[in-house]
Structure formats: structure tokens, C-alpha cells
Amino acid sequence: MDRIDRQILSILLSDGRATYQELGRQVRLSANTVADRVRRLQAVGVVRGYRAELNLAAFGRGMELLSDIRLREGVDRQAFEAQLHQVPQVVGAMRLTGDYDYQLRVACTDAREFETVIDRLKADLGVRELRSRLLLHEVPLGPDRVLEP
Template identity: 40%
Template sequence: MPLDRADLKLLELLQRDGRATAQALSEAVNLSARATLNRVRRLEAQGLIEGYRALVHRAALGEQVSVFAEIALKDQRQATVQRFEKRMAAAPEVVACYLVSGRYDYLVRVACRDLAQYRDLTSAWLDDVGLGIEKIVTSTELQTIKEFAGFPLPRS
């Protein structure tokens, strides 16, 4: 079902504040609270809204380093790719992992308490022959300029 102006506005508002009340949302889209809630539930049922989560301020977690790891695999066999992706998905330090095109296969964002923990983590990955990692090129985040805050939505 195509998205209308109210749907797009709801998605925009919920990306900014997933805890917005039905009343606040309804006022922003000029619909009744019941109609607004029905739209939100439809967007959820259609999979356009995948979930809601709290964004925890990094300072609350103590000192951490954020590292971007460019990872190249030795081969592209399905078994190797699946093992690697499963390991990345299970690692709590991996906060994002993307399959990309270009000179490496994956861009992985890792959060660790310090660089020693990152070194130990990546050394374990490299030592695990089953992961099939050829090389890891690391860039350390110095400052976050803009964090992901939702996808741009089409204008109606």
C-alpha cells in the first residue's frame, strides 16, 4: 500500500521519538488519536516500522573507543561468508556490520573499552581460520560528527 503524507509524517516523527504519544502524533498529522494509532499499527504490521529502542548516551557506558574495521575475506564461498556473518552478529562489541562493495568486503563498527580489547578481539578473529579473514584495516573514530538518526523519507 503506498504511503501518503500522514504515513510519511508519522514515520518521520517516530524516527525522532519512538515514545511519542498517540495524542501528540495525531495532532501533528491532523487525525484522531484512534486513526493515528491504527496507522502506526498498520505501518508496524507491514514491516515499515521494525521496532523501537532507547539510544543510550555513550558517556553513561564509561570510556569507550569506537573503531571502524575494513575486513577482507580470503574467499567468497557461502560457508565462509555465513560463518563470518554469524560471528559478527553474535559479537556484542560489533555494533554494526555492513557487506560493501569495493576494496574490502565488510565495514564493521566495533565499540570496546580500550584499544587493547579491540586488539584482542581482532587477533582472535584472525586466529580463527574458519572465519576466513584475509586482513583487517582499522580506523579509530576521533569524534562523532553525526550519528545515525533515521533514514531520509521521501517528500509527499
């Protein structure tokens, strides 16, 4: 991966819908050359995909929380992960090392809905302990940070 690949990736991180023509203009290469580079980055797994970033508040889910989860002893991790798909308020999940097993990103309409989510996680998904923090806002650090060698 060279400097131009990193420039292309930086642009795609900011605008995943940028056309090959636009990418080429910004890195001073032809659209065909940029397309070849992007396809190669996809083939080797550097670019895994593209997705839309949603404003959850537009869906009435303006209360976002980060919840550290500890599972009860004997709960099957794969079953827990599969069941998370049944909880629409859970919009992200990461398996962790350390004191907690997972960190969930939860988007709710209000505290009452979050309380319902907590009850469901404990009753149906095998959560033993949950520690949550209200997300006030994300600090944009810029896409270039992950591209530095």
C-alpha cells in the first residue's frame, strides 16, 4: 500500500460514495487506474465494504448509550451474539477483553425504553451485569488517523 492508496482510502472514509472519476481527480490519476487500485484494495481485504451512516435521532432514537455487559456463567457467547439481532435498540456490539464480555451501543427513545432493553437482556439473553453510560456526542478525529503507517 503506497501513499496514493492511503489518499484514496482517506477520501473513501470521508465519502464512501465518491466516484472513481472524483477519486482520480483528487489523487491525479485516471478513473480506470483508481478503479483498479480500489478493486485491489477490496480483493486483499483492506476495504471490506461500504455503508450508510444513519442519524438515529431522525428515527426518534436520540438517546444513545454505551453498555458494558458481563454474561452469566455458562451462557453461550455465540447464542448471545445471535440473539442480539432480535433487540432492535442494539445498534452495535463488540466483544472485549478485560472485566466485561461485550460493549453494546444502544439507541433508545427514552429512559423507559432503555429500562425495557435492560430487562430483556437480563431475562432473555443471559446478561448478569450491565454498566451503561450516556453518549453525549462523538468527537470526529478524521479518517486519516487510521491510515498513518
